[in-house]
Amino acid sequence: MKKHPIDKLFAQKLKEAEIKPRDEAWDKLQLRMQQNKKRRIGGWWQQGPWLAAAGVCLLLVAGWLTWRANSSNETHLAQHTHSTKAKAIEKQVAPKDEIKMEVDAPLAEQDQVAAALNKSESIKQMVRKNTPNTAPELKSAPVSPQPMVATLPDVQKADNQAKPENAPEPIVESPRIIAQTSTHPEITPGAKTVVLQLPELKETLVAANAKETIVEPRIKLDETKSMSDELEDDILNKPRKSTRMAKVWKQLKNAKNGERVDWDEVGFNPNKMLAKATGKERN
Amino acid sequence: MVKILQLFTSEAQLVKSLQKGDAKAQRHLYEKYSGRLLAVCVRYINDKMEAEDVLIEGFMKIFDRIDQFKGEGSFEGWMRRLMTNEALMYLRTKRHIEVDLDAPEAQHLPNYEWADATLEVDDLMAVIAKLPTGYRTVFNLYAIEGYSHAEIAEQLGITESTSKSQLHRARALLQDMIKEIEDLNQTAEAVKSLKGK
Incomplete structure (x- = not known):
């Protein structure tokens, strides 16, 4: 198709036409390009308010989760320490069982046992004497705290009435036993109930044994309470020290206990929040 | 550089x-x-x-x-x-690209005997600038960029026949204006030569 002369004229002349832009145009272009880059790089940052809101939500959720995890840890820890205590209790209980064994079993070598039942001191002596002999038997039928716990719910209600009576009595004795069996100074309430059984033992061995199993749950409850108190004290006290070493130490301890290590603590120290929350709960 | x-x-x-x-x-x-x-x-x-x-x-x-x-x-x-x-x-x-359908047709028959050598780029740019936007756009696209009427119609959202008529009118107007410029240039040269004498 032949081009129209006017089209040709304009096309020829204007195709190579140049109009020099002002110098500012380049600067403007540079600026626009920088803005474009910033917009691209800071794309997410420009959503500031939304991001902040999302951050706050995340923080709340994370805080709640850690708080919940920690509170569940408290009971977990309580159970854990309870089992260690139960071992300690076992030590105390062991003699009783031995006595029972001796009483029930025809293996009892000495006639004094029956007479000794009335006198606690003699029982203790007997127990000490007998322990080496009865040790193998005990091993065959070990006294583990868990079976006791399992029997708890049934007997607990029936013996609840007996407990209050026992409670006040042994306060004097407790410190001594605690010193021997436990490393925790605060176990006292739990230990007390354990000790309670000793005087009863003197009176009726079978009844005492039954009660031992009964008292166990109560011990557990008391211990969980005391342990949670302990833990709260820990939480309350440690942030006050608020040295980095203390924090790190706590995390180490958590790791050692096989609990979740709270890394957030290094960042914004949720322990202070936690301490406030638990402190309020406590009140 | x-x-x-x-x-x-x-x-x-x-x-x-x-x-x-x-x-x-x-x-x-x-x-x-x-x-x-x-x-x-x-x-x-x-x-x-x-x-x-x-x-x-x-x-x-x-x-x-x-x-x-x-x-x-x-x-x-x-x-x-x-x-x-x-x-x-x-x-x-x-702005709207007004399609000036009712713009006046160039009255005279096209005369292609102009001495285009005397026309400068600036002149041509000035002439194009005087065109109504619709004419100018279609003329630019067709004559200089080399678009087809179909492409122009699609780009501007007009029909092909509108594009064609716009182009014709643009050409006619441009021709008129170029004539004017040439006339002016001729008279200017004549004045120059008279002054020189």
Whole structure:
């Protein structure tokens, strides 16, 4: 198709036409390009308010989760320490069982046992004497705290009435036993109930044994309470020290206990929040 | 400048550097083509300042979409198309491209015996600037950019016949105006020669 002369004229002349832009145009272009880059790089940052809101939500959720995890840890820890205590209790209980064994079993070598039942001191002596002999038997039928716990719910209600009576009595004795069996100074309430059984033992061995199993749950409850108190004290006290070493130490301890290590603590120290929350709960 | 020019001896090299986002290459491209591309913008948008804004936007697009240039056809042609589209978009958003259907036909028969050698680029630019926007746009696209009527119709959202009639009227008007300019030039030369005598 032949081009129209006017089209040709304009096309020829204007195709190579140049109009020099002002110098500012380049600067403007540079600026626009920088803005474009910033917009691209800071794309997410420009959503500031939304991001902040999302951050706050995340923080709340994370805080709640850690708080919940920690509170569940408290009971977990309580159970854990309870089992260690139960071992300690076992030590105390062991003699009783031995006595029972001796009483029930025809293996009892000495006639004094029956007479000794009335006198606690003699029982203790007997127990000490007998322990080496009865040790193998005990091993065959070990006294583990868990079976006791399992029997708890049934007997607990029936013996609840007996407990209050026992409670006040042994306060004097407790410190001594605690010193021997436990490393925790605060176990006292739990230990007390354990000790309670000793005087009863003197009176009726079978009844005492039954009660031992009964008292166990109560011990557990008391211990969980005391342990949670302990833990709260820990939480309350440690942030006050608020040295980095203390924090790190706590995390180490958590790791050692096989609990979740709270890394957030290094960042914004949720322990202070936690301490406030638990402190309020406590009140 | 010489150093920069030496760096980008071939267009392919320049394009490659641009695709990497090389600032020097961008500067080089701007130095080399901004004049020509601004002329394109001014042909569509009479106001030079507005045209410069469009030029800047067009360059942004060129730098942004440099990856889309696959080396088919000339690089300058690709840039011109981008710039043309940018100008059209500007016209579409900022002003309406009025399709002046009722503009008067050129009264006289076309006379192609003008001495086009005397016409300068500036004259032609000035003449085009005097055209109504609709005429100017269609004429620019058809005569200079080389679009078909179908393409123009699609670009501007008009029918092909409208595009054709716009082009005819644009040509006629341009012819008139060129005649005027030539007449003026002739009289000016005559005056000059008279004064010289």
